[in-house]
Amino acid sequence: MKEISKESIDQVVLFINNGELHKAKKKINEYLKVSPKLDVLHNLYGAILLKQEKFGKSIDVLKTALSINPKFVSAMQNLGIAYQKLGYYDEALKCFEDAINLEPRLSSAYNNKGSILIRQRNDLDAITYLKKALELDPNNADAYFNIGVIHQSQKNYSEAILFYKKATRLENNFVAAYFTMGETYRLLNNYKEALDCYIKSRHRKTNARILECLLVLGMKDEYTKQIRKISKKDPYNTWVAAVNSFLSQQFRIKNYHPFCPDPLNLLYQTNLIKYFADFDEFSRELYDEMLQQKFVWAPYGKTEVNGYSTIENLSDLKLPKLSVLEKMILKEINLYRKHHKNKRCDLIRKWPKRYKLFIWCVRLQKEGYNENHIHPSGWLSGVFYLKIPTKIKNKEGGLECSLHGENFKIVRNYVPTKFFPPKVGNLTLFPSSLYHKTIPFHSDEERVAIAFDVIKHNNEVWKAEKFAD
Numbered sequence: 076m077k078e079i080s081k082e083s084i085d086q087v088v089l090f091i092n093n094g095e096l097h098k099a100k101k102k103i104n105e106y107l108k109v110s111p112k113l114d115v116l117h118n119l120y121g122a123i124l125l126k127q128e129k130f131g132k133s134i135d136v137l138k139t140a141l142s143i144n145p146k147f148v149s150a151m152q153n154l155g156i157a158y159q160k161l162g163y164y165d166e167a168l169k170c171f172e173d174a175i176n177l178e179p180r181l182s183s184a185y186n187n188k189g190s191i192l193i194r195q196r197n198d199l200d201a202i203t204y205l206k207k208a209l210e211l212d213p214n215n216a217d218a219y220f221n222i223g224v225i226h227q228s229q230k231n232y233s234e235a236i237l238f239y240k241k242a243t244r245l246e247n248n249f250v251a252a253y254f255t256m257g258e259t260y261r262l263l264n265n266y267k268e269a270l271d272c273y274i275k276s277r278h279r280k281t282n283a284r285i286l287e288c289l290l291v292l293g294m295k296d297e298y299t300k301q302i303r304k305i306s307k308k309d310p311y312n313t314w315v316a317a318v319n320s321f322l323s324q325q326f327r328i329k330n331y332h333p334f335c336p337d338p339l340n341l342l343y344q345t346n347l348i349k350y351f352a353d354f355d356e357f358s359r360e361l362y363d364e365m366l367q368q369k370f371v372w373a374p375y376g377k378t379e380v381n382g383y384s385t386i387e388n389l390s391d392l393k394l395p396k397l398s399v400l401e402k403m404i405l406k407e408i409n410l411y412r413k414h415h416k417n418k419r420c421d422l423i424r425k426w427p428k429r430y431k432l433f434i435w436c437v438r439l440q441k442e443g444y445n446e447n448h449i450h451p452s453g454w455l456s457g458v459f460y461l462k463i464p465t466k467i468k469n470k471e472g473g474l475e476c477s478l479h480g481e482n483f484k485i486v487r488n489y490v491p492t493k494f495f496p497p498k499v500g501n502l503t504l505f506p507s508s509l510y511h512k513t514i515p516f517h518s519d520e521e522r523v524a525i526a527f528d529v530i531k532h533n534n535e536v537w538k539a540e541k542f543a544d
Contacts, residue, residue: 079106079113087119096123114144121153125160131387133157148174148181155187159194161386162371167191182212190221194375198225216245220252232259243275254278262482266291279451283314290326291484302331310334310421313451316508321478325486335422338509339476339493343411347459348500350403358499361396362461362523365436368392378512381443389434390527397525400459401432404502404527408455411504422506427454432527436461439472439522444515447480453507453528461525463497464518471516472497480510497522 083106090099103120110116117140124133134157140150155170168191174184185208192201202225208218223238239256243249257272261284270288273281282305289298305315316334323330330336348354370383377384389397415423433452437445450456463472477492479485495503505511507528516522 118150162374186218216242283318313508333421335506338506343504378446382439434527445513447512450507455529456507457504459525462523464520
């Protein structure tokens with residue numbers, strides 16, 4: 076059997092580091108035909124899938140690498156990261172613990188374990204592992220960053236900034252550290268320092284934050300210049316669309332972003348009971364089908380509080396009852412487009428030619444709710460109510476849509492909102508750029524909803540352009 080040279084592997088790594096993932100994949104597939112049992116090829120392929128956010132497929136490939144070489148620490152770490160991205164923290168922890176057992180002086184493994192413990196809200200143990208990471212490698216920028224995250228979560232903002240600065244001194248292009256430091260300054264109402272940090276970051280929220288800072292700092296001419304530029308280069312950025320709908324209302328200025336300038340006028344609600352001869356039977360079967368899926372309690376980085384959520388796209392599983400519901404949803408989406416066909420915005424006028432649904436299920440428990448948020452990877456979003464507590468009062472368990480979100484600075488007291496009370500069978504559709512939240516409820520029964528986004532068929536995420544110096 077022909078050997079794959081170190082130079083060939085190095086070339087694949089170079090392709091990956093340069094973002095040339097297609098070339099890297101092509102080479103790996105070529106080499107796997109020659110050496111199908113070469114563990115490093117499966118690990119690199121798994122790393123590519125991680126970068127493409129295909130976490131489920133990445134797990135399968137990385138498990139193959141570890142079946143060939145059970146002591147392959149790099150594959151263990153990559154597998155842990157894939158589990159982490161899907162919210163499977165216990166599985167991720169085991170991967171990093173196995174890596175530490177094999178290489179007790181591997182700083183990155185201690186940092187990765189600390190990162191998981193942060194997500195499990197175990198700051199005390201997280202600090203222990205992060206300090207160990209720094210003891211083994213004083214130049215571990217990720218460990219400094221994660222300690223900063225802990226301080227920020229505890230509202231020790233000055234300490235958080237010190238650790239973010241240490242991280243950026245070690246890694247000049249540390250996007251997350253610059254952006255999160257900007258967020259900290261913004262919480263402190265220091266918009267000038269926040270702006271400086273945001274400009275150095277390349278986060279998908281970067282442009283939205285910069286635009287807000289410019290107006291708060293009274294730099295209206297610069298704001299107008301930048302929003303016109305961004306609107307041409309990045310017309311489908313939902314973060315920018317969201318903040319500009321709010322800013323135009325608050326500062327009484329023109330909204331130049333074309334995606335959805337007036338999202339509160341692009342709402343739609345109907346009830347799907349009309350499609351079923353026996354909706355009660357269908358809803359019971361659909362509920363049972365949902366219970367068979369894997370749920371994560373209050374996933375880190377998502378909006379559920381006191382509730383469970385699935386992580387992967389349920390649409391890809393081709394579940395029998397959910398597939399029936401999906402057909403009804405797609406039919407109503409077509410009706411939504413017809414209903415709003417005269418709206419002059421890119422949401423309607425430039426609807427994707429090929430699209431599909433990304434579907435997940437949310438089960439909120441007593442006192443549960445979803446925090447205010449948008450759906451940055453979506454075009455149009457929606458929610459279907461499968462189960463509603465019987466003993467709820469006033470607005471409990473309902474959906475509130477608003478232009479305001481993420482601690483935007485309010486300069487006018489009036490911010491328009493719209494409210495939708497919960498009802499079993501109801502389907503509500505809204506632009507993915509519209510902020511929305513659910514209202515906590517006090518019943519002991521759970522509230523079950525199926526949420527979804529319309530996304531481009533190639534799973535493309537609308538990413539922010541780099542902000543001009």
